[in-house]
Amino acid sequence: MGKTLLPLTVKDFKSDQEVRWCPGCGDYAILAAVQSFMPELGIPRENIVFVSGIGCSSRFPYYMNTYGMHSIHGRAPAIATGLSASRPDLSVWVVTGDGDALSIGGNHLIHALRRNVNLKILLFNNRIYGLTKGQYSPTSELGKITKSTPVGSADSPFNPLSLALGAEATFVARTIDSDRKHLQSVLRAAAEHEGSAFVEIYQNCNIFNDGAFELIKDPGTRDDHLIRLEQGEPITFGPDGRYSVVHPEGSFGLRVQEGGTPLRHDATVEDPAYAFALSRLSGSDLSTTPIGVFRNVTRPSYDELITKQLADAKAQATGTPEEMLTGLLHSGDTWTIL
Amino acid sequence: MSAPTKRVEQLDRVVIRFAGDSGDGMQLTGDRFTSETAQLGNDISTLPNFPAEIRAPAGTLPGVSSFQVHFADYDILTPGDAPNVLVAMNPAALKANLADLPAGADVIVNTDEFTKRNLAKVGYAVSPLEDGSLAEWSVHPVALTSMTVAALADSGLSKKDAERAKNMFALGLLSWMYSRPYESTLRFLERKFAKRPELVAANKTAFTAGWSFGETTETFSVRYEVKPATMLPGTYRNITGNAALALGLVAAGVRSGLPVFLGAYPITPASDILHELSKHKRFSITTMQAEDEIAAVGAALGAAYGGSLGVTTTSGPGVALKGETISLAIALELPLVIVDVQRAGPSTGMPTKTEQADLNMALYGRHGEAPLAVIAPKSPSDCFHAALEAARIALTYRTPVILLSDNYVANGSEPWLLPEVSELPDLRVEFAREPNDADGRFLPYLRDPQTMARPWAIPGTPGLEHRIGGLEKADKTGDISYDPANHDFMVRTRAARIESIPVPDVEVEDPDDNARVLVLGWGSTYGPIGAACRTLRQRGLPIAQAHVRHLAPLPANLGAVLAAYDKVVIPEMNLGQLAHVIRARYLVDAIPFNQVSGLPFTAATLESMLEDVVKNG
Numbered sequence: 001m002g003k004t005l006l007p008l009t010v011k012d013f014k015s016d017q018e019v020r021w022c023p024g025c026g027d028y029a030i031l032a033a034v035q036s037f038m039p040e041l042g043i044p045r046e047n048i049v050f051v052s053g054i055g056c057s058s059r060f061p062y063y064m065n066t067y068g069m070h071s072i073h074g075r076a077p078a079i080a081t082g083l084s085a086s087r088p089d090l091s092v093w094v095v096t097g098d099g100d101a102l103s104i105g106g107n108h109l110i111h112a113l114r115r116n117v118n119l120k121i122l123l124f125n126n127r128i129y130g131l132t133k134g135q136y137s138p139t140s141e142l143g144k145i146t147k148s149t150p151v152g153s154a155d156s157p158f159n160p161l162s163l164a165l166g167a168e169a170t171f172v173a174r175t176i177d178s179d180r181k182h183l184q185s186v187l188r189a190a191a192e193h194e195g196s197a198f199v200e201i202y203q204n205c206n207i208f209n210d211g212a213f214e215l216i217k218d219p220g221t222r223d224d225h226l227i228r229l230e231q232g233e234p235i236t237f238g239p240d241g242r243y244s245v246v247h248p249e250g251s252f253g254l255r256v257q258e259g260g261t262p263l264r265h266d267a268t269v270e271d272p273a274y275a276f277a278l279s280r281l282s283g284s285d286l287s288t289t290p291i292g293v294f295r296n297v298t299r300p301s302y303d304e305l306i307t308k309q310l311a312d313a314k315a316q317a318t319g320t321p322e323e324m325l326t327g328l329l330h331s332g333d334t335w336t337i338l
Numbered sequence: 339m340s341a342p343t344k345r346v347e348q349l350d351r352v353v354i355r356f357a358g359d360s361g362d363g364m365q366l367t368g369d370r371f372t373s374e375t376a377q378l379g380n381d382i383s384t385l386p387n388f389p390a391e392i393r394a395p396a397g398t399l400p401g402v403s404s405f406q407v408h409f410a411d412y413d414i415l416t417p418g419d420a421p422n423v424l425v426a427m428n429p430a431a432l433k434a435n436l437a438d439l440p441a442g443a444d445v446i447v448n449t450d451e452f453t454k455r456n457l458a459k460v461g462y463a464v465s466p467l468e469d470g471s472l473a474e475w476s477v478h479p480v481a482l483t484s485m486t487v488a489a490l491a492d493s494g495l496s497k498k499d500a501e502r503a504k505n506m507f508a509l510g511l512l513s514w515m516y517s518r519p520y521e522s523t524l525r526f527l528e529r530k531f532a533k534r535p536e537l538v539a540a541n542k543t544a545f546t547a548g549w550s551f552g553e554t555t556e557t558f559s560v561r562y563e564v565k566p567a568t569m570l571p572g573t574y575r576n577i578t579g580n581a582a583l584a585l586g587l588v589a590a591g592v593r594s595g596l597p598v599f600l601g602a603y604p605i606t607p608a609s610d611i612l613h614e615l616s617k618h619k620r621f622s623i624t625t626m627q628a629e630d631e632i633a634a635v636g637a638a639l640g641a642a643y644g645g646s647l648g649v650t651t652t653s654g655p656g657v658a659l660k661g662e663t664i665s666l667a668i669a670l671e672l673p674l675v676i677v678d679v680q681r682a683g684p685s686t687g688m689p690t691k692t693e694q695a696d697l698n699m700a701l702y703g704r705h706g707e708a709p710l711a712v713i714a715p716k717s718p719s720d721c722f723h724a725a726l727e728a729a730r731i732a733l734t735y736r737t738p739v740i741l742l743s744d745n746y747v748a749n750g751s752e753p754w755l756l757p758e759v760s761e762l763p764d765l766r767v768e769f770a771r772e773p774n775d776a777d778g779r780f781l782p783y784l785r786d787p788q789t790m791a792r793p794w795a796i797p798g799t800p801g802l803e804h805r806i807g808g809l810e811k812a813d814k815t816g817d818i819s820y821d822p823a824n825h826d827f828m829v830r831t832r833a834a835r836i837e838s839i840p841v842p843d844v845e846v847e848d849p850d851d852n853a854r855v856l857v858l859g860w861g862s863t864y865g866p867i868g869a870a871c872r873t874l875r876q877r878g879l880p881i882a883q884a885h886v887r888h889l890a891p892l893p894a895n896l897g898a899v900l901a902a903y904d905k906v907v908i909p910e911m912n913l914g915q916l917a918h919v920i921r922a923r924y925l926v927d928a929i930p931f932n933q934v935s936g937l938p939f940t941a942a943t944l945e946s947m948l949e950d951v952v953k954n955g
Contacts, residue, residue, distance in 0.1 A: 004800050004801075015805065017805075017817065017818075044800065045803055046797065046798055046799055046800045046801070046802070046803055047797065047798055048797075049797045051640070054808075061805050061807070062805050062807070062818065064805075065803055066803055067797040067803055067804065067805075068804075068805040068806070068807075069640075069643060069670075069805070069806055069807060070805065070806070070807025070808060070809060071636075071666060071807065071808065072662050072663060072665075072666050072808055073662075075632060075633070075636045075662075075663060078628065078629075078632065078633035078636030078637050078640070079636040079637065079639055079640035079643075080640055081626070081633070081636075081637050081640065082599060082601060082626070082636065082637030082638055082639065082640030082641040082642075082643075082644075082646075082648070083640035083641060083643055083644045083797075084640075085599075085624060085626065085637070085641070086597060086599045086624060086640075086641040086644050086645075086646045087641075087644040087645070087797065087798070089798060090644070090797050090798060107629055107630060107633070108629065108632075108633050108636070111628075111629035111633065306624055306626075309619055310619050310622060310624065312619075313619035313620040314619070314620050314622070316620065317620035321591075321592040321621060322592060322759045322760070324592075324620060324621065325588060325589055325592045325621070325759050326759050328585065328588060328618070329575075329585060329589075329756050329757070329759070330573060330575070330756060332575050333373045333376065333377065333522050333526075333575060333576070334573050334574060334575045334756070335376060335377050335379065335573070335574055335575075336572070336573045336574070337379060337566075337569050337570070337571050337572060337574065338571055
């Protein structure tokens with residue numbers, strides 16, 4: 001069979017499987033946004049792979065008419081690392097959730113980011129365990145009352161972006177399920193990035209944690225709390241850009257204030273302290289929440305380095321694999337019996 | 339070095355144990371002596387024994403490291419039960435090994451280390467060299483350290499550096515005693531210290547000084563020779579199980595034409611396989627040192643999905659962690675090789691000691707009905723062929739395969755008759771290229787009627803885009819299915835496809851065809867069981883030996899073999915795991931014989947147990 005003819009359309013990326021998320025789930029919007037973005041990539045769909053873990057979001061690959069693997073809880077980044085490192089010709093996407101990526105799979109996530117494996121990691125953060133029916137997650141706010149924490153959770157949440165930045169991620173972004181235009185602009189930037197791209201997507205679970213992100217979604221409140229990061233633009237928000245993100249003299253971090261001289265956003269700043277400071281603006285209460293690309297810097301990907309090591313070794317080798325194997329078997333101290 | 343001037347005695351076999359502090363270089367010394375012995379054409383079997391601590395406090399019992407080498411003018415099967423010669427570099431090495439020494443054995447001690455302080459460290463109030471407690475052995479006191487330092491007086495090395503060459507003095511002495519060819523050791527020193535010419539010279543000088551000391555001193559009146567063994571013609575090298583296993587994986591890559599992807603996390607005693615494979619990138623071998631055991635197997639599985647030969651190497655604790663991913667591989671029906679170099683458990687157990695207690699885990703250690711293939715090598719060089727066989731089963735039948743090595747075969751060594759590459763099994767595979775359904779669809783779980791394997795359709799293949807996962811799949815289509823009848827069918831199919839993998843029949847060794855007792859083993863016990871059986875037969879006691887290489891599925895003829903004997907004895911380095919399988923499956927009242935000391939069986943232990951069964955059955 002020949003290669004798939006380009007360009008593709010959104011229909012080419014829809015699988016024949018019935019989508020089985022709860023009606024009203026934010027995952028539908030993300031799926032639709034991804035499917036309609038995919039043709040833009042210009043990559044034949046046979047060269048695209050979606051790998052997921054376990055959880056509501058991890059059903060995602062079944063609905064994409066690409067290659068896909070629905071794996072096990074938390075391990076998608078590890079499995080995808082083996083795939084991507086051994087097949088650098090593929091475009092490998094990881095779909096995960098806050099429990100999958102940050103709880104059971106936290107170790108694999110940080111190491112994939114540290115290695116800068118060429119993976120596009122989409123973390124659907126709904127701040128709750130959905131598939132197991134409503135326990136608190138590692139991104140749930142402190143004191144969250146759920147089935148497993150009837151008097152409130154006693155553990156503080158992760159800030160996923162701060163975590164990713166601490167793990168040396170080269171591309172870190174945040175977007176929202178319901179804002180298709182923004183979501184697709186972030187996907188575009190992630191896809192263009194060589195190396196690990198970490199994208200947190202705020203996603204509403206209308207069954208177990210409905211309205212978790214309402215403050216930054218509701219048109220009535222949104223503009224007072226949502227900070228849209230645009231490369232090269234001053235970081236302001238609120239009515240008429242009333243609020244600015246500033247770097248107070250003598251301070252380690254950034255602050256929101258009325259007026260003042262706003263910082264100009266630059267995701268390419270090498271020092272991760274800047275993106276980290278941006279990530280610290282948002283907390284559980286969402287009162288000042290930046291979205292967009294926080295960090296976008298370049299360093300060699302794991303795939304690239306591994307591939308080069310193999311290529312270098314092969315360039316120095318002589319003979320067929322069989323001849324090389326014969327040579328290898330006969331290396332060291334040998335003796336012959338006639 | 340001049341020709342020997344002393345009386346020369348012929349021996350048919352010798353067992354030497356080099357023992358010293360962890361930092362004394364005993365493994366290297368033993369290794370070099372083995373290499374010299376191999377050059378001479380003796381048959382050899384070796385057994386290193388070292389602590390898990392990298393440098394336990396110097397001079398203490400826990401810090402003792404030893405290397406035993408058995409060589410003979412005939413084919414041998416074990417590293418030997420008891421040493422004929424012990425080289426003890428300090429009081430701790432003497433004390434730790436005395437119990438294994440038969441009366442009359444030669445003991446060469448480094449007297450320089452028998453200081454008051456070192457004696458006190460191991461609880462000797464009086465030096466055993468002086469209180470007559472060693473009377474039953476032939477003790478040769480040698481001032482190894484000071485003679486080494488004296489030989490290197492003009493070398494410009496510090497005293498401390500000069501002392502470090504004492505193992506080469508010991509090697510020189512033993513090489514003289516047993517008439518070993520030393521050229522390979524001199525070449526080795528040139529390679530090892532290529533960047534430090536002064537150390538090449540110093541170690542050569544120490545070696546020569548040891549040799550000359552043997553020639554001139556009156557402490558040693560006899561020199562020994564062990565003639566070459568009769569071995570099959572061909573080219574040989576001495577090899578450990580871990581090295582052979584690594585080469586088997588390289589060969590599997592070459593013979594399959596697939597890139598090899600090894601995901602591994604460092605763990606004793608399996609790490610050497612990772613080290614070895616990391617040197618062979620020119621064979622399209624990628625080695626990834628993963629963040630943990632789970633990631634290691636996950637990455638290997640991801641690579642297998644992409645069309646590589648996926649491999650992960652570990653020991654028991656690692657297999658425990660990998661269990662969920664292995665189950666996923668079973669559901670995905672993808673090829674995967676999992677190497678378990680077993681060590682003594684449970685938990686951290688004794689990481690540098692051997693055991694066969696992961697058989698149950700390999701067979702059953704997963705959730706749900708999760709069958710896979712299990713095979714076990716029987717000797718160090720057999721690890722090469724076992725690795726190829728594991729890859730063959732994985733690739734042909736699209737299944738994870740667990741290869742159960744253990745510390746005994748992994749670190750032990752023996753001569754290996756090098757195979758012809760062209761005669762190794764052909765492991766080429768066909769990836770799916772076209773839709774496999776009449777109406778042009780691709781059905782990822784439509785099976786090959788011969789192998790019951792599903793198509794291996796790797797990403798990048800146009801038209802075969804499909805989704806797989808851990809959720810139960812519908813037969814043929816691979817769609818998610820909760821249909822009760824389908825699940826029942828799929829569970830039975832997964833079991834049947836492993837059970838129907840054709841594996842070679844088990845062979846029975848019963849030379850006179852008159853045995854009533856069968857001894858059945860698996861894995862690394864092959865050597866000691868074989869040695870025990872030989873001795874019994876030489877003594878006129880008939881006994882049959884069979885050794886199981888494929889533990890899942892079991893050989894088709896095994897039931898008939900078991901039924902042909904009055905008694906079946908199963909020695910294992912666990913509490914009867916294979917015996918349990920045999921009893922359950924064949925309703926045979928097998929007699930388990932178990933040892934879980936962290937050490938391999940001695941032939942003598944098995945001989946006496948089997949003698950009892952044969953005589954008193």
